[in-house]
Amino acid sequence: MNETIVTGALEAERISVRFGGLRALEDIALGLARGELLGLIGPNGAGKSTLINVLSGFQAPVDGTIRLDGRSITGLEPHQISRAGVARTFQAVRLFQGLSVIENVAAGLVLRRSSRHAAMKRAREILDWMGLGPKAELIAGTLPYGDERRIGIARALAAEPRYLLLDEPAAGSNEDEIGALTETIARIRTEFGCGVLVVEHNMGLIMSLCERIQVIDGGRTIAIGTPAEVQRDPAVRRAYLGEDED
Template identity: 55%
Template sequence: MTRRPTMTATGVEQSQAASLAAQGVSVRFGGLTAIGDVTLGLEREKILGLIGPNGAGKTTLVNCLTGFQRPTEGSILLGGQDTAGWSAERFRHQGVARTFQAGRLFKDLTVVENVEVTGTGMGLGRRQAHHLAMELLAWLGMADKADIVAGTLPYTDERRVGIARALFLGPAFLLLDEPAAGMADAECDELSQIVLDIPKTFTCGVLLIEHNMRMVMGTCDFIHVLDSGRTIAEGTPAEIQRNKKVLAAYLGGEGEKQLEMAEGHH
């Protein structure tokens, strides 16, 4: 495993919130209900999986949990505090970080500069930002790629740089949006080990949104399943693999095969 950072946090005062929760959250766009009456909770040092077929409402829920979308009904609570009216920037300052399905890197900057810019944007000096960025890249197994121009990176490495930038914020909660998309099994297993190490190393909770059942079943303490915008199941990986509603939601699709293949990985 890649070595752990020497810092316990990345120079940022970390939020003391013990939980991030959605309470009875619904989001409607005109006559379309994207998510309906969803309740879930993420705790520090735990990994919660969020799964469901395409169009289930996963990204909409994550957008609510990070301030990019306001719920039509219900509340997002951080440490029990109602976040109504908070901007995405305030969520970040209060310890909620996320990655995106698209890497959103500065293609003309180097890998380490892409991570540094997060620190300098928070007011750190260039030298301190560089030092912390290199520690994070080393922990993620990317120190040897620090000076590579980000635009030349393979897709899988873009995801790691995105994770490094999110961790630089010293988050209490990290939401990973399909970090294993497009990865081969060996790459997925390596990333799974990193995800498993994040909660204890950085004292944060992780919400993992992922279609790769091999990764979900091998990393998550608990799994929440959405289908057509509504919760159909919650439970441990073993419970989810046996749940008839979950199997029905994935019937005939790649997801059902992955659920079967993932059995025994946890």
């Protein structure tokens, strides 16, 4: 009962995760407010995906708490966290390969829409909104990588999440696609009003999209700030020195 009530944020505090002897995350915190675009970056192996897994219930932390709009969701199953309003995408997109694009999105609408007609209508709206309308009837397994990633985002949006966690949404996309994706993610924030966490290696996308960026390395936060602040930060420069980031 003495929980701190913070309205409208997905917060992780003092999160630690260990894989055997390896400390994947060490006493790390992250706060994502409703309507915020937060970038999460760091060198390979920094713990970015592990942190997303913790926030979405796929990885149980050995220590720490996760709160959703003030309510603790620590230890809940992935589907329970999803039901509570946190949607995510995956690096390996994991579409339903034998289903059509629109069915993929409609499958994610089961909580909100009772009938097939209503679900398909809403799925169509989301696909149109993301510019995927013409591909609605195609079978998901046959599409290029970039399209699959955007369908993954559409499917996550179908659940009408309050917080959306995107795990490397631009991987495998070309420059044009990345431009369109940047615009789409910005519009997701304004139109759906959800907080969006973006884990990405593409610095162009992160820097132009996010107002706040959290940099982690070795399972710890080394910097948080605006794109300009983060780029000037000596610790960040050290972490990335010698790494060939695009």
